[in-house]
Amino acid sequence: TIGDSVNTTGNVSSTNGGTGNTASATLTVSAVLPPSIAKAFSPTAIVSGDTATLTLTISNPNQQTTLTGLTVTDTFPSGMTIAAPVTVTNSCGGAVNDDLGGTLEAGDAGIQLTGGTLAPNSTCSITVLITTTQSGTNTTGNVSSTNGGTGNTASASISVGSGVVDLEVSKSADPTSVAPGGAIRFSIVLRNNGADAADGATFSDNVPAQVTILNVTCGDATNGAVCGTPSVSGQDVSMTIPTFPSGGTVTVRIDGMVMGDSNFTNTARIAPPTGMVDSYEANNESSAPVTAATTGTAADLVVTKSVSPTTFTPNGALTYTIVVRNDGPNDVNGATVTDIFSAALINPQWSCAPTGSASCAAGLNNGNLVDTVSIPAGASLTYTVTGVVAPGANAPINNTAYVALPSGFTDPTPANNSASAISNPASPAAAPTQIGSIAVVDPVIVKLVDPALALPGEQVVYTLTVTNPSSAPAYAVVVSDTVPSVLEIISATATQGTFTISGQVVVFNVGTVNPGQTVTLTVTARLRDDAPAPSAVTNTGELRHQTGNPRVSSATLRVTRGRLPATGLPPAEPRTFGDSIALLGLGLLSIVAGALLWLRARRR
Structure with a gap:
């Protein structure tokens, strides 16, 4: 019987010793256990x-x-x-x-x-x-x-x-400890370790609600891989990788601003293309933990934003003015200003004008605004953004600008680190129709400078002429002029449209230029007193419009020390030692040639 059996003897005894003890023993009978598989x-x-x-x-x-x-x-x-x-x-x-x-x-x-x-x-x-x-x-x-x-x-x-892949995700956060209002970047490396190509593999990342997504990019493709175009919907980031050969990698970067004050973990995932299978699914996702920082150098960064006009028409110009200031108490070096523009804004361009010792990107920049800046306490940056509303735009255009602190800082009021501006559609207007053959719209820009020769301290006028020789209107014409730093901009004029001056950049929102029409734009500037002379200064204007490629035209200003009274031309430059040697060599060659001719004549 299965179980324990106890057996006890009777008392042991002897004739002359009497009765002794009993003894017990237990026998355990175990069941035979079944096999396992x-x-x-x-x-x-x-x-x-x-x-x-x-x-x-x-x-x-x-x-x-x-x-x-x-x-x-x-x-x-x-x-x-x-x-x-x-x-x-x-x-x-x-x-x-x-x-x-x-x-x-x-x-x-x-x-x-x-x-x-x-x-x-x-x-x-x-x-x-x-x-x-x-x-x-x-x-x-x-x-x-x-x-x-x-x-x-x-x-x-x-x-x-239909194929076997081994897709891998590796994710990291920088920094790993962030205070509210601070910038964070998630870097996600996607790799195909399998033997087969994984064209069409999909990446996804549900970013925690504590993070405001500012910008998503894909780059650093290796071994023949090709990045897709990241898509953002709410807190969900996704992307399809169109070309993903064996051994290929791409890196997705998600830039954001932390708004919450609690710890969180962000997890990214990758899935094989439809019909393919992954041989090792354990590495198909990767997580990055982030802790909430509670201490740091205090700085209150503030963003304000406005848009003009507040009511837009398709093909019309739109201008945003974004001011980022530091209300202190500490200077900030390495803050990030971000503004990802709506797809309804065509050819966005932006420039930045700092105050005091603040610094930001120089010149005229194309595309989304992503700028790493320094803003001392009490200083500010003013961004001017221009663009053209897409032809079919019929919904409100709502756009938000952000500023995020670098690691080690904390913002006492992170709620004012962003600002939005909205422009609503005006009543729809009938679009012009081209009957018959398709018209090719190609406006022309010509740039001149007057005078073409100037002394330091003198004024010059650049004239930009925009002409439309086409048979159809040129819509959303924008002309930009980045004036060289040796010139100080005094003023600008336009026979049509509006203009803005930001630092060394003048942007003219010309609007529609009809067939045969000419628009004249001018920029008046003064040569700075320390302009190097003699020198040549080339200034280039760029024209963009709704269709077609950008056009450019340049004008060269010659800076001189003075003018000759008779000709108005600059005086000849002093001979250099090299010039003197060259002239001496030419003279000696002439003497030798003359002597040879004289000897030949005597022999005859």
Whole structure:
């Protein structure tokens, strides 16, 4: 009987010694435990029709009893069969047949072990090469033995696709500790470790609500990989990688501003293209933990923003004015100003004018505003953004600018680190129609400077003439002029449209230029007293419009020390030592040539 049995003797005694004690002993009879089974495929992902090894591992948990009569049947799911040639190993003894008990052959839909034997506290295994055309999970029947009874079943899954990849995600956060109002960047490296290309693999990242997403980019593609275009919807970032060969990598960067004061973790994921399978899914996601910083150097950065006009028309100009200031108490070096413009704004351009010792990007810049700046306490930056409203725009254009602190700073009022401006559509107007052949619109820009020769301290006038020789209007014409730093801008004029002056940049929002129309723009500037002389200063104007490529035109101003009274031209420059040597050489050559001619004449 299974269990503990206690046997106690009677008292021991002797004739001359009398009665002694009793004695007891316990005999424990244990049940023979059943076998257990585990199952695995290797590899776990294959191309349809390829092979994988199925391994059944049987264990004997009994410490002293050998299990006999081991039996298990494994009937495969649809699409899975024994591969040819039949390849089987068996360390469990007994016989391995098909799942119906017949001889094992290629194409059979299962296997069966009968009559196996397994020593105490040991394992044995059966391997068989299979092929399959479908993904699925395979479960065995119960494993059993004659003396141990019935044990468990075992399951394993295999994935089947048109190709096998091994996609990997590696994610990091910089910095890893951020105060409210601070900037953060998540860098996500996506890698294809598999043998096959993974064109069309998809990346996704649900960014925690504590982070305001400012900008998302993809770059640093290697080994033939090609970045896709990141998409942002609320807190969800996604991207399809169009070209992703074996060994290729791309890096996605998510720039944001932390607004919450609690710890969080951000997780990124990658999935194989439709129809393909991943051989190792454990590395398909990666997380980056971020802690909330509670201390740092205090600085209150503030953003204000306005738009003109507040009511737009398609093909019309739109101008944003963004002011970023530091209300202190400490200077900030390395803050990030970001403004990602609406797709309804065509050809956005921006420039920055700092006050005091603040610094920002110089000149005229194209595209979204992303600028790393320094703002001492009490200083400010003024950004001027110009663009053209897309022809089909009919919904409000709402745009937000942000400033984020660098690591090590804390903002006492992070709520004022962003500002928005909205422009609403005006009543729709009928668009002009081109009848017949398609018109090619190609406006022309010509730039001149008067006078073309000037002394330091004198004024010059640049004239930019925009003409439309086409048979259709040129819409959304914008002319920009980045004036060289040796000139101080005094004023500007335009016979049509509006203009803004920001630092050394003048931007003219001309608007529509009709066929045959000419628009004249001027910039008056003064040569600075320390302008180098003699020198040549080239100034280039750029014209952009709704369709077609940008056009440029340049004018060169010659800076001189003075003018000759008779000609008005600059005086000749002093001869250099090199010039003197060259003239001496020419003189000697002339003397030698003359002597040779004289000798030839005498010989005749």
